[in-house]
Amino acid sequence: MAEITMIQAINEAMRQEMERDERVIVLGEDVGTNGGVFRATDGLLEQFGDQRVFDTPLAESGIIGTSIGLAVNGFRPIAEIQFLGFVYQAMDQLAAQAARIRFRSAGRFTCPIVVRSPYGGGVRTPELHSDALEALFTHSPGLKVVMPSNAYDAKGLLIAAIRDEDPVLFLEPMKLYRAFRMEVPEEPYEIPLGKARIVKEGEDVTIISWGATVPLVAKLAAEMKAQGVDAEVIDLRCLQPLDIDTIMQSVEKTGRVMIVHEAVKTNGFGAEIAALISERALFSLSAPIVRVTGYDTPYPVPSVEDDWLPNAARIVEGVQTLMRY
Numbered sequence: 001m002a003e004i005t006m007i008q009a010i011n012e013a014m015r016q017e018m019e020r021d022e023r024v025i026v027l028g029e030d031v032g033t034n035g036g037v038f039r040a041t042d043g044l045l046e047q048f049g050d051q052r053v054f055d056t057p058l059a060e061s062g063i064i065g066t067s068i069g070l071a072v073n074g075f076r077p078i079a080e081i082q083f084l085g086f087v088y089q090a091m092d093q094l095a096a097q098a099a100r101i102r103f104r105s106a107g108r109f110t111c112p113i114v115v116r117s118p119y120g121g122g123v124r125t126p127e128l129h130s131d132a133l134e135a136l137f138t139h140s141p142g143l144k145v146v147m148p149s150n151a152y153d154a155k156g157l158l159i160a161a162i163r164d165e166d167p168v169l170f171l172e173p174m175k176l177y178r179a180f181r182m183e184v185p186e187e188p189y190e191i192p193l194g195k196a197r198i199v200k201e202g203e204d205v206t207i208i209s210w211g212a213t214v215p216l217v218a219k220l221a222a223e224m225k226a227q228g229v230d231a232e233v234i235d236l237r238c239l240q241p242l243d244i245d246t247i248m249q250s251v252e253k254t255g256r257v258m259i260v261h262e263a264v265k266t267n268g269f270g271a272e273i274a275a276l277i278s279e280r281a282l283f284s285l286s287a288p289i290v291r292v293t294g295y296d297t298p299y300p301v302p303s304v305e306d307d308w309l310p311n312a313a314r315i316v317e318g319v320q321t322l323m324r325y
Contacts, residue, residue: 003181009151010040010116010172013158014078016188018048021076024162025052028063028080037082038118038177060086064093067113072101076162081117084171085128085299091136098167099142110165114158119147120212120262121309122175124302131299132211132263137169138240138272144193145240147171149214151182153237156191164193173212180215194241198250202232205256205322208247208273210236213260213310220315229323239269247273248281255286256322260310265293287325290318 035042121130148154
């Protein structure tokens with residue numbers, strides 16, 4: 001089994017699905033000759049030709065609109081938005097068109113597109129290049145929202161997304177693209193959308209996270225175990241649909257919950273999770289739910305990025321607050 005990076009796993013998933021199904025095509029800005037802004041599509045043009053891998057104008061709404069038209073006519077497009085902050089240009093196409101086709105047509109049509117996009121911060125890119133906007137899309141019924149935190153999950157989740165009949169927003173934490181290698185099977189495989197992963201089992205506190213913060217949380221949880229705090233870590237992997245059963249089972253076991261995400265706090269997806277826990281497991285809680293998130297500002301300049309994002313000090317302080325209550 002080869003050890004590869006997340007970006008290599010993403011490339012491999014697309015290549016294998018294009019080999020399996022000639023309806024799968026790739027489009028976006030610089031995805032062809034250049035191989036993508038982070039080289040996720042590197043080599044696909046050479047292998048599959050310019051009828052299945054092609055560059056588009058700098059027009060995000062046009063990329064998604066074209067993908068929708070292709071999808072309802074039998075293709076399975078994979079569209080790339082170079083950075084998630086640019087997706088504002090395509091919000092109408094995603095939320096008001098792609099997400100509603102099944103509902104609007106009473107099931108006569110589906111829209112099997114995957115919109116891939118580098119996500120989040122941590123690599124010193126400015127402002128719109130680092131925005132974490134998952135909450136906008138979990139608030140748009142009809143869209144599935146997926147976010148891997150390692151290479152194995154990235155390949156299995158992306159293959160499942162490509163084979164899905166409905167639109168999937170596939171968010172790729174760019175901080176993790178080449179952060180580490182791990183063993184990934186060479187053959188294609190699927191990880192079901194909507195199933196969370198328990199990264200570490202524990203008894204004292206549940207830490208729920210997704211994307212680039214997961215490896216940090218897992219590392220801190222291992223260190224805290226040596227100090228007497230046994231944290232259970234859940235990687236959601238998929239925000240919509242949400243694996244609420246795994247969350248509730250953990251909350252009922254530990255009674256303490258911390259949610260860690262890099263998007264801004266107010267109306268972030270962590271607020272939805274906290275509300276669901278309050279609705280379903282209020283009397284299992286031994287302490288108020290703690291959120292450790294980005295601050296309620298536009299994404300900052302690189303010099304203060306490490307303080308703005310959830311970091312080790314803030315996460316450990318959050319756990320200590322829960323344990324003292």
